[in-house]
Structure formats: C-alpha cells, structure tokens
Amino acid sequence: DVKVTQSSRYLVKRTGEKVFLECVQDMDHENMFWYRQDPGLGLRLIYFSYDVKMKEKGDIPEGYSVSREKKERFSLILESASTNQTSMYLCASSSPGLEGAYEQYFGPGTRLTVT
Amino acid sequence: TQLLEQSPQFLSIQEGENLTVYCNSSSVFSSLQWYRQEPGEGPVLLVTVVTGGEVKKLKRLTFQFGDARKDSSLHITAAQPGDTGLYLCAGHNTNAGKSTFGDGTTLTVKP
Numbered sequence: 633d634v635k636v637t638q639s640s641r642y643l644v645k646r647t648g649e650k651v652f653l654e655c656v657q658d659m660d661h662e663n664m665f666w667y668r669q670d671p672g673l674g675l676r677l678i679y680f681s682y683d684v685k686m687k688e689k690g691d692i693p694e695g696y697s698v699s700r701e702k703k704e705r706f707s708l709i710l711e712s713a714s715t716n717q718t719s720m721y722l723c724a725s726s727s728p729g730l731e732g733a734y735e736q737y738f739g740p741g742t743r744l745t746v747t
Numbered sequence: 748t749q750l751l752e753q754s755p756q757f758l759s760i761q762e763g764e765n766l767t768v769y770c771n772s773s774s775v776f777s778s779l780q781w782y783r784q785e786p787g788e789g790p791v792l793l794v795t796v797v798t799g800g801e802v803k804k805l806k807r808l809t810f811q812f813g814d815a816r817k818d819s820s821l822h823i824t825a826a827q828p829g830d831t832g833l834y835l836c837a838g839h840n841t842n843a844g845k846s847t848f849g850d851g852t853t854l855t856v857k858p
Contacts, residue, residue, distance in 0.1 A: 738791070
C-alpha cells in the first residue's frame with residue numbers, strides 16, 4: 633500500500649511565523665504535490681515537483697515555497713504566515729500506474745490555523 | 748485551462764436510494780480518477796478509468812468514462828450512511844504533470 637505521511641495533523645501558528653509542512657512518501661514516486669483545500673474553493677495546487685531539486689508553480693504559489701532534497705520528501709514552507717493561509721493542506725504523490733494513469737495518493741492532511 | 752465540472756454540488760438522500768454524480772469537461776483526458784474524502788482526512792483513490800466507454804464496478808459503485816473521454820459518472824446503488832463523503836473527480840493528461848480536479852460532490856446518506 634502506498635503511504636503518504638504528513639508531519640502534523642493540526643498546527644496553530646502566529647502571523648509572521650515561518651512554517652514548515654513536511655510530507656514523506658514510501659513508494660518511490662517521482663511526482664509530489666502540495667494542495668490547499670478551502671470550503672467552496674475545492675483543491676488548489678500550490679506547487680509540484682517532478683524530481684529531486686525540481687519544482688513547478690501551481691495555481692496559487694504566492695506566499696509559499698517548497699523544497700525537495702530527497703525523492704521521498706517534499707516540504708512546503710510559509711515564509712511569513714498570514715491569516716489567509718489558514719487552511720487544510722494536502723500532500724500527494726504519484727507515478728504512472730499499470731495503465732499509465734498518474735493516480736495521486738494523498739496524505740491525511742494538515743489543518744493549519746494562523747492567528 | 749482544463750476545467751472539470753461536477754454536479755450536483757450537494758446531494759442528501761435516504762439510505763437505500765440510488766444516485767448518480769457527474770463529472771464533465773470540454774477537454775479530453777488520458778485518464779480520470781474518482782476519489783472519496785471523509786471530513787478531516789485526505790482523499791482516497793476509488794478508481795481510475797482510461798478507455799473511452801469503459802465501465803468499472805466497485806461493489807455498489809459503478810464508474811463510467813465517456814466515449815470521448817471528456818466526462819464520467821459515478822452511480823451508487825442502495826446508498827448506505829458509510830458512503831457519506833466528498834466525491835472528487837480528477838482528469839489527467841500524460842503530457843501534463845498535474846491533474847485537474849473538480850470541485851466535488853458532497854454526499855450525505857441519512858439512515
């Protein structure tokens with residue numbers, strides 16, 4: 633079974649703090665993703681990575697950065713947290729399945745509250 | 748930009764009823780996935796469909812990929828309270844690194 637783990641289920645941070653969200657997958661997947669999920673807005677892609685040290689901006693990268701130093705680990709960084717970054721953050725990984733379909737496997741999510 | 752529209756957005760039914768959720772796009776996808784997400788958890792993959800016209804069954808759930816690979820449907824027979832959750836469809840193209848997600852259908856099945 634694919635397993636994607638996220639470092640925290642719940643986090644509370646203050647405005648202006650630097651926040652690190654860690655994600656680890658154990659299936660040797662090439663691709664990893666960070667999303668945020670907000671009511672009424674669906675899943676929005678923040679950043680993704682095809683390979684170690686590679687990153688691509690998603691739909692809403694502003695205020696975020698990422699790091700992928702090892703294949704299994706993909707970190708999301710909020711350089712200076714703001715209240716509008718309060719959200720559910722989801723990490724996912726993927727690689728081509730048997731039919732060439734890039735099925736994504738998600739972690740349990742981190743509920744971040746910025747006060 | 749590829750878009751996936753899901754309908755209905757919300758669905759509340761009684762246990763034992765049947766239902767269908769739709770996922771539509773003007774774009775063609777190489778594959779399409781369906782996920783279910785429970786409150787406070789990450790989405791869990793239910794199925795992948797790849798071939799136009801393909802039908803896959805997972806117990807009481809039936810998934811269909813449109814002939815033109817632009818749309819899909821999820822049909823649940825005799826819904827149970829355990830089916831409650833957010834159902835998401837996601838389309839993928841091989842030459843794109845990322846998937847396009849629909850906004851989801853929130854299903855509530857009342858006992």
